[in-house]
Amino acid sequence: MLQPLILEVNGLSVMYGRLKAARDVSFAVARGSIVAIIGPNGAGKSTTLTAIAGGIKASAGAVKFNGENITGAPPEAIAVKGLSFVPEARHVFASMTVEENLLLGSFMRGDKARAEADIAQVLQRFPRLKSRFHEAGGKLSGGEQQMLVIARALMTRPTLLLMDEPSLGLAPKVVDEVYELLGSLRTSEGLTILINEQNSRRVLKVADELHVLREGRIQLSGMRNQLHEATISQAYFGIAGFVNAEAEQATR
């Protein structure tokens, strides 16, 4: 892949008090690719993405977005540059309407006419949101809320989308829909996507490249088609030859 790098993470470490949640994490994301970070619960995946998006301060290391150093910048400044973060557990503004949720994504560009065109475009992609346009975000189902937060992120016109556990708490059918959507966003919009997943089976179907994170460290990195399933599962669980139903699922 000779595409230029959109994101470079170099030696990123994050401390929670005295606990090191991410240790010396380094990886890069090529423009137009889908990159997956997989790993068990508590591996430091969310911490890594949140630090990249500016939500928590890194204790060491640097993050470059489009070649520009964004380490330590506030989240709103990073968002304006075209990096959109969709945190875990959806974070819909529950008391605000679907319309207002979507509008929030457009305000930072300050172009009212284009915001209306963008909303029309987004509603075409997410017809279910159209029928609930004037309802409060909190009234939507889990799947609809996941669609709404992705749609809202698209309203910021990002070049890089950071998705934290997009399948968490969703029915399998909805998870399929979400991944289908993410795949089509890459093909049709040329969007670069970095996805955190515990549910590695799903994400490995769409990812070009993957990193296995455990205990705050990257255990394994490589292109999806060059890694053996047994190698991935060993990195994921940390025990050689450890095979169970989960591990098979993780690598299928």
Add this chain to the structure above:
Amino acid sequence: MTLFLQTLVDAISLGSLYALIALSIGLLFGILRLINFAHGDFITLGAYALLLPSASTVAVVFIGGWPLVPLIFSVCLIVVAVAVLCDRIVFKHLRLASPPTLLIASFALSYVIQNLILIVYGARSVSVDLWSSLTRAVDIGGMRVPLLQLVLVAATIVLLIGLVLFLQKTRFGIQMRAASEDFAMARYLGVKADFVIGLAFAISGILAAAVSLLVVAQAGVVSPTMGASLLIFGFISTVIGGMGSLSGSVVGGLVVGIASSFMQAYLPPDVRTFRDAFVFGFVIIFLLIRPSGIVKVKALEERI
């Protein structure tokens, strides 16, 4: 019957005043988890902005003698400037601090402002004649109602409608509501944290200036602690209405105003001087029955 109607008008105008204070407290609490005890001193400051510093018992009026529009505009400008400055100097450095730390910082700020006023203007309360033509009574269906009370209610309604329109219809209003519901997520969507917080302080400054003018016009007296006592009632209105809910703040203000006015009118004369004790007793009973206030706020339960 006349007493009842008269008391009702009193109650609504007092309640409107409390509602304006409760709204300011509720607005900052929603976004910053700050209970701003310095807000009362913003109100005091707005009143003193009308005067020139002087040691005499009769106020030396300066801005207070200007025509209506420049007067309102200047007082608003001064209080807004102070409110925004307080954010920049004090609260901006405490963005990651816990709510108790913010609360204590606001107490400290309150004392600083109060003492600055004491140094500049002296400790004595002075009488100020602001818009005295408004104290004349008008006749409504056999009831004598001071014009000022009508102005007070009308001003509150105009401010409330303005605020609601701002919060519902403008991009900054929508951003503010988002920030008060989920501040971190709002920032990931490009909402500028410092700007939204500054805006909330500015709006609380405008509301404080409005309260100062209405109180000075009504009472005709300015004192260094006038805001502090108003603030207590504004604060309990916010708590009764439901911390973090703006509509709750308005309802809470009206409830406290009504309770206070009716106790003033209908308590036996012997205990009337202890009216505030009864009002607070009522508040305690109310909170025992409904601890989350009139309007329950979901975001609050998750965060605390």
